[in-house]
Amino acid sequence: MTTALPRAAFLLPPPELARALIGCELLVDGVGGVIVETEAYDRDDPASHAYSGPTARNAAMFGPPGHAYVYRSYGLHWCLNLVCGPRVGGAVLFRAITPLHGVEAMRARRGAQPDRLLCAGPGRLCQALAVTREHDNLPMDAPPFELRARASEPPIAQGPRIGLSRAAETPWRFGWRGSAFLSRPMPV
Numbered sequence: 001m002t003t004a005l006p007r008a009a010f011l012l013p014p015p016e017l018a019r020a021l022i023g024c025e026l027l028v029d030g031v032g033g034v035i036v037e038t039e040a041y042d043r044d045d046p047a048s049h050a051y052s053g054p055t056a057r058n059a060a061m062f063g064p065p066g067h068a069y070v071y072r073s074y075g076l077h078w079c080l081n082l083v084c085g086p087r088v089g090g091a092v093l094f095r096a097i098t099p100l101h102g103v104e105a106m107r108a109r110r111g112a113q114p115d116r117l118l119c120a121g122p123g124r125l126c127q128a129l130a131v132t133r134e135h136d137n138l139p140m141d142a143p144p145f146e147l148r149a150r151a152s153e154p155p156i157a158q159g160p161r162i163g164l165s166r167a168a169e170t171p172w173r174f175g176w177r178g179s180a181f182l183s184r185p186m187p188v
Contacts, residue, residue, distance in 0.1 A: 019038075041081070063088075096182050156176065
């Protein structure tokens with residue numbers, strides 16, 4: 001039996017939730033797998049989309065915790081975040097999952113890729129799960145989303161975020177230590 005991630009988790013500060021999500025499962029319309037990599041962003045964080053205040057693009061970040069924030073990165077790739085925290089403007093970016101459910105659908109969406117690369121990176125993850133702007137601001141504890149609690153805490157590594165021009169040194173990237181499905185290796 002699977003247990004849904006408790007709604008109280010959505011109120012955790014972004015770094016705490018980012019860590020707590022490692023080992024949980026993320027599914028979209030039944031397709032997904034185990035979360036192995038996340039990054040946290042806070043309202044006061046210069047790398048956060050919420051840092052400069054609300055806009056049409058980041059409106060979901062100023063809404064209720066537990067909702068999706070979906071945006072395009074560099075105009076190419078969709079990225080999925082879980083809005084969270086005790087105050088507005090926080091979110092956790094889903095960076096990678098281990099594909100387990102609906103792998104054939106993921107392969108069809110991603111093309112000829114090794115399974116290790118199906119969901120390794122936020123853009124690949126969204127393509128594999130068919131996440132688009134239409135998912136923005138939807139509650140992540142209701143269909144088409146499903147967030148399942150982890151059975152036990154996996155070995156977790158922590159390090160600086162990647163692909164940022166500001167505040168990249170902030171150690172708010174979390175990953176399942178030793179996972180072959182990470183977007184990039186974690187520091188030892």
